[in-house]
Amino acid sequence: MSERLPLSWLVQASTYNVKIGEETVITTVTDREAMAISSISALRSELKTPDPFVGIDVVNNGDLLLFHVKNRCLIIQFNRMMLLDDLTVIPSPLNELLGDKSITFIGPRHLCQNSTESYISGSRGQKLVLNRIVDVGYLSGKLCKKPDLLSSTLEELLGRVGIDIKKTVISEGSMRPDWQSSSVLSEEEVKYAMYEVHSCYQIASKLITDATSATASE
Numbered sequence: 001m002s003e004r005l006p007l008s009w010l011v012q013a014s015t016y017n018v019k020i021g022e023e024t025v026i027t028t029v030t031d032r033e034a035m036a037i038s039s040i041s042a043l044r045s046e047l048k049t050p051d052p053f054v055g056i057d058v059v060n061n062g063d064l065l066l067f068h069v070k071n072r073c074l075i076i077q078f079n080r081m082m083l084l085d086d087l088t089v090i091p092s093p094l095n096e097l098l099g100d101k102s103i104t105f106i107g108p109r110h111l112c113q114n115s116t117e118s119y120i121s122g123s124r125g126q127k128l129v130l131n132r133i134v135d136v137g138y139l140s141g142k143l144c145k146k147p148d149l150l151s152s153t154l155e156e157l158l159g160r161v162g163i164d165i166k167k168t169v170i171s172e173g174s175m176r177p178d179w180q181s182s183s184v185l186s187e188e189e190v191k192y193a194m195y196e197v198h199s200c201y202q203i204a205s206k207l208i209t210d211a212t213s214a215t216a217s218e
Contacts, residue, residue, distance in 0.1 A: 010035060016190050020198055021165050023071065027190055031077035031183045033085045039074045040093045046070050047103065053208070055201030056105040056133065062126070063179035064193055067097075068201040073194055077179065082126065090126055098130045105133040106204040108154060108196045112138070136200040143207045154199050163202050168192040 005013065014035060016027040028039045046069045047054070055068030065078040076094075081087070097103070112135035140157050141149040149157060158165055168191045185193070 007034075016187055018073070018187070018191050018194060020191065020194070021163075023198075023202075025068075025071055025073050025194065025198065027073040027075065027194065029075045029077070029185055029190060031080040031084055033081055033087065033091055036074075036076050036081060037091060037093045039076075040067075040097055043067055043069050043072060043074055044097065046072060051104070052102060053104045053106055053204055055197045055204065056107040056111065056130075057197035057200065058111060059193060060179055062128075065128075066194065066197040068194075068197045073197065075185075075190065075193060077183070080183070090128060094128070098128055101131050103132070105130055106136050106139060106200050107133055108200060109135050109137055111135075136203050139204060140207060143211050154196060157203055158199055161203055161206050163199075163206060165195070165199050165202065167195045 010032070014028050014030050016029065018025045018027045028035070028042075030036050030039060043054070052069075055066075057066040058064070059066070062078040063080070065076040067074045067076075082090075098105075112133055136154070137150050137152055137157060140152070140161065141147055144160070146160075149160060152160065155167075168188060179193070
């Protein structure tokens with residue numbers, strides 16, 4: 001069990017250096033509240049720029065909750081964490097991150113379809129409310145001024161903005177049917193789980209950088 005490991009060992013065991021294209025993303029995977037809180041603090045330290053943004057994704061109603069900032073990714077096995085740590089309320093640092101009015105979360109379309117309230121539902125009925133989440137397709141369409149991007153797939157968006165990210169292929173039978181079934185994920189599984197959040201962050205980063213540069217040169 002992960003809680004039996006000394007914290008320094010747990011940090012090492014939870015860290016993956018994931019190579020995606022030309023990028024190496026320092027990724028933390030955790031199913032424990034203490035590690036999640038520490039990792040959220042580390043992510044926040046990267047958000048010192050004006051109008052900060054964070055890539056976000058959710059897999060299987062909270063089995064995995066993913067955040068991406070610069071070259072760092074945090075994957076919280078949220079449903080498993082709530083169960084293992086016998087939590088009845090969502091940890092405050094997580095709620096505070098999601099509700100931070102200064103942060104824009106950029107995610108795939110499936111997270112942005114509720115027009116009245118942006119939230120993520122966990123398997124045990126928890127509701128994580130996001131202050132501001134933007135569909136990466138909507139962001140692309142607005143910044144590029146191209147309406148067809150509003151309905152484009154993630155793969156099409158990557159191609160249109162000139163980013164080459166290939167989705168990891170996992171052989172049939174080697175993919176776990178339930179993401180919360182184990183505290184240990186293989187490097188291939190981590191890379192597979194990160195595909196959408198990494199792609200959303202990279203698209204947003206390139207578009208925002210290009211738009212800022214164009215404005216500055218005018």
